[in-house]
Amino acid sequence: MNKQKILVVDDSEMNRALLIDILEEQYDVVEADNGIEAITLLSQHRMDFSLILLDIMMPEMDGFEVLTYIDKYHWNDTFAVIMISADDSPENIKRAYDLGAFDYISRPFDSTIVRRRISNTMFLYARQRHLEKIISEQFCEQEKNNKLMISILSHIVEFRNGESGLHVLHVNTITELLLRHLVQRTDRYPLSKSDIILISTASSLHDIGKISISDEILNKPGRLTAEEFEVIKTHSAIGAKMLLELPVEQQKLPLVKVASEICRWHHERYDGNGYPDGLKGDEIPIAAQVVALADVYDALTSERCYKKAYSHREALKMILDGQCGVFNPILLQCLQEIADTLENELKDTAFGQETKYIQDVRKKIDYDRLFSHNAHTSLSREEWNLQLLYIDSLTDVYNRRYYDEHFRDTEDTEGVVVIDVDNFKDINDYYGHARGDIVLQNIAKTILSCVRKTDTVIRYGGDEFVVIFYSIPADAFKNKLERIRMLVNRLVIDEYPEIQVSISVGGAHGLGKVKEMFNIADHMMYQAKNTKNQVFIQFLEKETNDI
Template identity: 55%
Template sequence: MSNERAKILIVDDDAMNRVVLSDLLSDEYDIIEAKGGDEAIEILEKMAKEITLVLLDMVMPGRDGLEVLQVMNEKDWIKGTPVVMISAETSSPHVEKAFALGVTDFIYRPFDQMVVQNRVRNTIGLYVKQMQLSELVTDNIYERTRNSDMLISILSHIVEFRNGESGQHVLHIKKITEILLRALLARTSEYNFTEDEIDSIATASSMHDIGKITIPDEILNKPGKLTKEEFDIMKQHSMNGAKMLDAIQFFKKEPLMKFAYDICRWHHERWDGRGYPDGLKGNDIPISAQVVSIADVYDALTSERCYKKAFTHEKALEMIRNNECGVFNPLLLECLGDVADRLPQEINDQRTNNLSEAEFSKIARSIFESTEDDTNNIIAEQYINEHKKSLFFASLQRGVTFEYTYEPSLLKLETKRAKDLSFPKTMVEPENNPDFWNIFGRENWDEFARLLHDPQLNNDSFIFNSDMRIKGQKKPCKIKVQQNWNRRDPENPELISIYGCVEFIK
């Protein structure tokens, strides 16, 4: 709290009263004086935010104390500046009107030194405590709202990297979900969502596919049709995501997480019972999951993916209505028709939020970390690492991207560039594979390995200049490497993986 002395504005037309009050209070406070109501309002116009307390005479010529209070209410000064009324008037109507206008306390003339000093001190003390409480509540609300928005950014970054989708997908889902919910309210009185519930469901929709972080890349980003076995693995993402959300400590008891769980687990259920994971049918499927299901399918159809081109808005609507993506609630199909013309423009207006690495780490830890459950801490680290990785790859302009994990020992290259280099997309135990050494060469390996395992590097990254043999020709290159450490034991950090980019120098 600041050491600056509190300022008290004394408003009284009687000079003697102002002198007496000033003498009683000037040892503790800075005093400002006004000879009447008009002068008091002029002073408040200039410095209302600086004044800690107003001592206001009730009966004055011209603008009296009650009229000053009226102006303070009209200009909202009364909310930030407590007022203690000075008066010899004790009649109930005047006192009641003063309290109705926001007066905190009364001091009656003739003045008693102890009464004046104690009431001023108590009023200021109470006001400070109220403001601290108000700031605490405001900050709490702000953080909760900000955390919800950050959560959307977190998930958009993760989905962007893991699923080969645009990071806009979860933002699109959020917007479409909100639009459909409002259309549903306009069509039927069966659902009585409040504004808070609409906001919570829309926010929770961004978590619908979070379980995909558990699905192997080769299945998640397969360009062709999945085999039955692969599809069975893919279908696990909804239950895996629900389990992950169930483990989150932050928001644990709030409606947001209940909606998020329902959406994550059941957004692939279908009206006719032929969805997954539980085969729910009709209105046994939570309405939040039903709405997100249509939003997800529409955006998936109108977006380009690694396995398909984007369909037009009109074609997507036709496919949904013809049950080509499963059977949906007829009422929700009517709602989709109601808002169909708005969807393309509304979606195009969405923009991905930029989230710094520091902000991401802070919010991910606040959401997932727990001193009691190591699983949550691991999830937090995984989210932070995925976000860091997505930022790294997003920053690259060219080159061949790669990732290497230690357990299991696995080197993965970007599919297209791996083919261009006559190099396999995935190589198990490259250190034992002659093909790897034929390309990388052993000349510079010792220096590269030293940097690779150095936990003290700035930002856990380095650039290494080397040569690679590509299709029989030796080519100079620059290798940009980002380390991924497990530092839960600071004394013994463990290198989990590396990822980076090889840029050939012409």
């Protein structure tokens, strides 16, 4: 059985030798003769250690400085620290405990006491961590449910704004990254790990007030007039008011309090030129400051109905040059320092978290829908197994059979889309059918990431997909189709990055029979294929539009 590993940090070789003599039979002991060496060692191998014995009086970096560093970066989440010193004054002992030390042993050492104190510390620390893990698991389950409800609510706002839920996920991610780096960089904002989680979760509601803004203004493709911009600006105060009008007992909850601050003040600016209250500097709560920066960064790097997306580097330059308002200088430094991490994390969010989350949820809903159908028709188990044939085995979306039997003759849809992969035969011929299958799987995931759970994605033919929409405004329909086209065009197949993918998209919008709308959408798709990588839509009450 491997021995537990202990790090002894003391500038006195004699003291280290004495402790090693006491402990080496029971533990694997490692030495460091100063604080800097200890920090260097822990930065590389801290997960190996169960306990640190740390002297106070050392040159260059004393024990309290080491303990402060350990506490700041939460390294003591994985090991306990016992301070060792000849100075057992109450002030030193209190300071050690305040900085996160688990115990304090005074010199000269008594071997029996040292062994017993270390053994007790190991036991109590392990027990404490076990209890914390149980509580943490319970908290995480509740937190997961809270995040789910907030995500649903925020996705409603995103849908009204003609976008997928990526903006919410991005703001969550950027907020958390900035906060984690902020607490490492400065003690000015004493935020705990639970504070960071709370603020990141609450950031999902930053634009909840937009639910009150009319579609004509919210989804206007061109520049807003001065009057329209004044209307848009009201969303921050309205969002805060909505939260503060919850029942009194809910208003007092930390999540509601932080979310209302973020809602109201995430458009304030550090120089006082923001809205709605013109707050300046740290009059703006740090949660709102961080979400403001996250919101601006993602708005710049995302495509909107009124603008193209800027690159990561362009967005950073615009923010740092003050083109998007004035932000806290410390937060701007944090943004610069996490720039590379940020860019990679957001790529993972876009094609990882959201796609996987939405796909998993949609799969459950899809099967629930099939199960509901079985309940009404009292299908046998064997017949139920046959129903699974409605799912395309390659892409995990519905197949042509499901469309033919359940959708073709329905009349309550508002949008039908036909999507065809450009030059798919060339991809199969040049790269082989196995790689072609991977391309289709990635395209299906991308389409799923752009639609709602109530919409239906179907693999209609070899490289052709159909999407059925219900109750979707014309502008949102148009934006979603363009977003699908754009994301597929940007798609990078991890295994084969050299493969370039694009699609031609045809859409029909307006209440009507699916069969008739399909024919119109199919015709629009073939028009789009004349130039490829295009979206063509026919609104049933309007002429065909080239987006």
